[in-house]
Amino acid sequence: MKPILSCSDVDFTYQNSPAPALRDVALTVQPGECVLLCGRSGCGKTTFSRLLNGLAPVFYPGALAGQCTAAGLAAGEAAIEDYVPQVGSVFQNPKTQYFNVDTTAELAFPCENSGLPPETIRARVAETARKFHIEPLMDRSVLKLSGGEKQQVAFATACMLGPKLLVLDEPTSNLDAAAITRMHDMVATMKQCGVTVVLAEHRLAWITDLVDRYFYFADGALTAQWTAAEFVSLPPERLTEYGLRGRALDDCRAEITAKQRRECLGAPVLTLKNVTLGYDKKNPLRTLPNLAFGVGEIVGLMGRNGIGKTTLARTLCGLMKPLGGKICWHGRPANEKQRLHNSFLVMQDVNYQLFSDSVQEEILLGAAHPERCDEVMQALGLAGLANRHPMSLSGGQRQRVVVAAAMLSDKPLILLDEPTSGLDWGSMQQVGRLMQVLKAQGKTLLVITHDEELAAAWCDRVITLS
Incomplete structure (x- = not known):
């Protein structure tokens, strides 16, 4: 099966930065996989996610070397608008990706921006709201939603065009336990639909049952990889050495x-x-x-x-x-x-x-x-x-x-x-x-x-x- 994500010898240095944010990164991800990017703060997870959704080096300028291809689009070569129907993105702060103050209009925006017919847009909004169980959030002001509700709407909006790849950057960092559970279920829904999910995250406990592989970054380099089974077998002291959070929160x-x-x-x-x-x-x-x-x-x-x-x-x-x-x-x-x-x-x-x-x-x-x-x-x-x-x-x-x-x-x-x-x-x-x-x-x-x-x-x- 042809990988949906393929990177080889990737280096990236932000404009005016003295040191590279990514160094010699090489990996592949198969269609339908859920992979988690982990590592200490500032290790390069977010930068790598920006290469996957086209934000770097276009929106975040810098020097890119090597090859990074996501959903058939090569970073630094494909136009940023080409990523829109192929790669959906959810950021840590949902406010940074809203274009409307009305939730229904927000869901409709990607389809309107792509020139789809009105009847198709209405049908997709209704279908997406049902899929993610967010009908009660429709026709609401985003300014009156809780942080968890805003993130649900942002996630649903990222899925409106039927992307092949979802890139999630710290989507639960400001969410309560109930909102995290809802985010888990939304990710599970997309995985069941065959969508590839790349998740950059510090909190590990909420998503362990869905992750197929873990990629560990340190100082911009990919230094370790684990399958789900290998990661579960790591002793707690090893997680601490890697600077990673716990896999369970019962204690x-x-x-x-x-x-x-x-x-x-x-x-x-x-x-x-x-x-x-x-x-x-x-x-x-x-x-x-x-x-x-x-x-x-x-x-x-x-x-x-x-x-x-x-x-x-x-x-x-x-x-x-x-x-x-x-x-x-x-x-x-x-x-x-x-x-x-x-x-x-x-x-x-x-x-x-x-x-x-x-x-x-x-x-x-x-x-x-x-x-x-x-x-x-x-x-x-x-x-x-x-x-x-x-x-x-x-x-x-x-x-x-x-x-x-x-x-x-x-x-x-x-x-x-x-x-x-x-x-x-x-x-x-x-x-x-x-x-x-x-x-x-x-x-x-x-x-x-x-x-x-x-x-x-x-x-x-x-x-x-x-």
Whole structure:
């Protein structure tokens, strides 16, 4: 059988980058296979996926050597529009691939863009919605969908033209457990239809039953390959050596259950009394139970997408007003300005927080202890990147840059919104260890996360919003 994906001696270096992102990559994938690209953050997984869907070297310019052919299209030779009917793509952040604010119009867009007749488009939209069980999401504003629902719509849209190959880049990094299960079922549906799936992912547990082969990247090179059976037989310590996440989460979930409690573990520094969250008094999002957060504790905040975790973080740090109730700092009511002065928020989409021309300048913005910059960069695996532009880094590396800025801010309250999305096991451990450092300094940390491994290993207690 002729491979649907074939690469030989592939090297790729981004424009103005001092080092290649890919080095001497050679592999083949057969039609209908589901393969997973794994490795530490910044190892080349995303760059390789961009060669498969035509984004590199066209949209992401750079020097390409060797041959990379996907669905009969050669990277660097085929026009990017030739990839549209052959290769579907789903990115880590679904907002980056939306063209409409209406979900039905979003599904229809690829077909409209390809000039299909209206009756054909309507039939395909209905068929695709039924196939993926997303009929309740049709005719909705994408702005009112949860993160998991947005990703479902993005996945369905990528399948509208009947692609031969699906390329998924960290599609579950910001999703809750229920949304991940739905993503699993959508991938399973396409695999049953004979579509080839290439998945770049750090989270492994949700997809192990569907993956046929694993490709491990390190420093831009393909250094190991495993069949599904070989990968399952790898001992846990080998996974740790490779910087890979766990294959199962049962132990993590048991640990999280044991940590479920509302009671503050230390002296209360921040208290919430009958706080109502939302953007509109006529349509409040939710009223919280009374909560307290103590000095020197790490609190994990979990719950499904759209339940109000990020809204709570924005309210606590002073970016939003509560619709009702009282927020107190050391027992005294604290207004938005006071809360903003006392807190540092690491956003889920850190691209909103990158302003400088170099990593070092970015980390030093607002730093209370600039002399610790090198130490924190080393601890977060950012050594050697001081002069790089932040936007030239991988998603996981950008995340760590903003986490480093939070570490140096010396704010008493640190709020981390999905701090380990897109991070490998080693980087997640680095974030956890630095959270412990801040805890030892008496900081209060509120960690909004769907990362069960992070919550189980590094949070002192867990609050789940339901």
